[in-house]
Amino acid sequence: MGCFNCYGDSSVKKPVKKRNNNNNNNQCKGDDRAQPITDALNVSPQNGVKDESKVLVNQSAVEKDADASKRPSADGETNAIKARKFTFAELVTATENFKADYFLGEGGFGKVYKGHLQDSDQIVAIKQLDRNGCQGIREFVVEVLTLSMADHPNLVKLIGYCAEGDQRLLVYEYMLLGSLEENLHDPRPNKEPLDWNTRMKIAAGAANGLEYLHDKMKPPVIYRDLKCSNILLGEGYHPKLSDFGLAKVGPSGDQTHVSTRVMGTYGYCAPDYAMTGQLTFKSDIYSFGVVLLEIITGRKAIDETREGAAKNLVAWARPMFKDRKKIYKMADPALNGQYPVRGLYQSLAIAAMCVQEQPNMRPLIADVVTALNYLASQTYDPQNPSNPKSTEPSAHMFKGDNKQEPFIGN
Numbered sequence: 001m002g003c004f005n006c007y008g009d010s011s012v013k014k015p016v017k018k019r020n021n022n023n024n025n026n027q028c029k030g031d032d033r034a035q036p037i038t039d040a041l042n043v044s045p046q047n048g049v050k051d052e053s054k055v056l057v058n059q060s061a062v063e064k065d066a067d068a069s070k071r072p073s074a075d076g077e078t079n080a081i082k083a084r085k086f087t088f089a090e091l092v093t094a095t096e097n098f099k100a101d102y103f104l105g106e107g108g109f110g111k112v113y114k115g116h117l118q119d120s121d122q123i124v125a126i127k128q129l130d131r132n133g134c135q136g137i138r139e140f141v142v143e144v145l146t147l148s149m150a151d152h153p154n155l156v157k158l159i160g161y162c163a164e165g166d167q168r169l170l171v172y173e174y175m176l177l178g179s180l181e182e183n184l185h186d187p188r189p190n191k192e193p194l195d196w197n198t199r200m201k202i203a204a205g206a207a208n209g210l211e212y213l214h215d216k217m218k219p220p221v222i223y224r225d226l227k228c229s230n231i232l233l234g235e236g237y238h239p240k241l242s243d244f245g246l247a248k249v250g251p252s253g254d255q256t257h258v259s260t261r262v263m264g265t266y267g268y269c270a271p272d273y274a275m276t277g278q279l280t281f282k283s284d285i286y287s288f289g290v291v292l293l294e295i296i297t298g299r300k301a302i303d304e305t306r307e308g309a310a311k312n313l314v315a316w317a318r319p320m321f322k323d324r325k326k327i328y329k330m331a332d333p334a335l336n337g338q339y340p341v342r343g344l345y346q347s348l349a350i351a352a353m354c355v356q357e358q359p360n361m362r363p364l365i366a367d368v369v370t371a372l373n374y375l376a377s378q379t380y381d382p383q384n385p386s387n388p389k390s391t392e393p394s395a396h397m398f399k400g401d402n403k404q405e406p407f408i409g410n
């Protein structure tokens with residue numbers, strides 16, 4: 001989970017890196033003026049272990065609200081609190097006392113281990129809150145509540161949690177192929193780079209997960225921490241969004257935004273949100289645009305090893321959107337030229353719209369989903385590159401979809 005003030009000096013406020021990261025430079029929790037999910041669910045914000053345990057141990061308030069929002073989910077089940085409560089001893093057993101061999105990585109919340117639940121014979125990922133780290137009880141509670149209320153094939157499943165004494169742990173389904181970040185920027189040795197079709201499938205899946213948060217959840221949720229390290233990949237590269245500790249209930253009624261302390265990860269944070277603290281659904285759309293650019297270009301959101309404007313992916317990409325001749329240069333060299341030219345244009349057109357400076361110019365997530373579902377359905381065959389197999393009608397998002405090249409620009 002990211003928990004960093006994404007506002008200001010990039011040398012100080014970098015996203016946390018997995019493995020051996022050091023969170024000392026990152027700003028942590030703050031008093032948010034926005035309505036936290038805990039309020040929306042009718043439970044008090046949790047600052048103390050005691051109060052928070054009360055909520056989690058005695059889940060009546062949460063369950064009441066979950067009942068109120070019961071509705072059919074994508075797979076036909078209803079949303080109810082499904083998270084199981086684990087004892088610390090059970091999780092010690094599952095990880096053989098947090099054995100180093102089972103260490104998967106580390107983020108702002110703490111260390112993550114692979115574990116085996118003996119009673120259900122299930123492989124899981126167990127995230128242990130680092131009490132000296134930059135995230136805390138609040139993120140833990142928001143994560144449990146958000147994921148307990150959510151049910152979508154593109155959101156990671158929370159199997160349960162442990163709140164015992166000082167220990168706070170989260171137990172998730174295990175995502176076999178790790179994060180999109182690792183796969184794009186730090187692939188395992190001898191691993192083939194992600195191919196075009198897989199990239200589009202991941203982008204479309206992530207967009208579907210975000211659409212669920214924005215348009216289907218009640219109350220709607222702003223994710224606030226969309227980035228490649230929070231998109232986890234399961235079997236067949238099926239993507240799922242993870243880490244909801246920073247999530248906020250979206251504006252309601254006549255409100256256009258919620259006011260919050262600026263949190264997120266540098267490089268993904270919308271400029272309007274960073275400057276004003278006014279959080280909108282369009283802040284997530286900007287972050288999604290950055291992720292999509294990373295997927296297409298293979299570049300990192302922020303890359304300190306590059307020079308000048310190239311350090312920042314959006315700053316590098318913006319002038320290139322306007323120059324047709326340069327569009328080809330934006331494709332990840334690791335693709336080795338194996339991508340559909342039209343698909344490249346169209347995906348870049350979507351990314352360009354998402355990262356527009358003006359939030360009201362950015363598309364709604366439903367339109368992004370339509371466009372990316374279409375692109376993901378266009379199976380690209382490197383042996384027969386001019387004949388993608390489309391299974392869906394064309395998306396309305398592309399201006400002049402029957403033309404060879406879509407509009408790109410902002």
Ligand SMILES: Nc1ncnc2c1ncn2[C@@H]1O[C@H](COP(=O)(O)OP(=O)(O)OP(=O)(O)O)[C@@H](O)[C@H]1O
Nearest residue numbers: 001002018105106107108112125172174175179229
């Ligand atoms: N459910 C899971 N299944 C498999 N691996 C996971 C799972 N959850 C997290 N991981 C791995 O654990 C590592 C740390 O994840 P974590 O979410 O704590 O940090 P992060 O996303 O890198 O940073 P941040 O704290 O900013 O979210 C990552 O490498 C991720 O791939």
Ligand SMILES: [Mg+2]
Nearest residue numbers: 001229230243
């Ligand atoms: Mg994460």
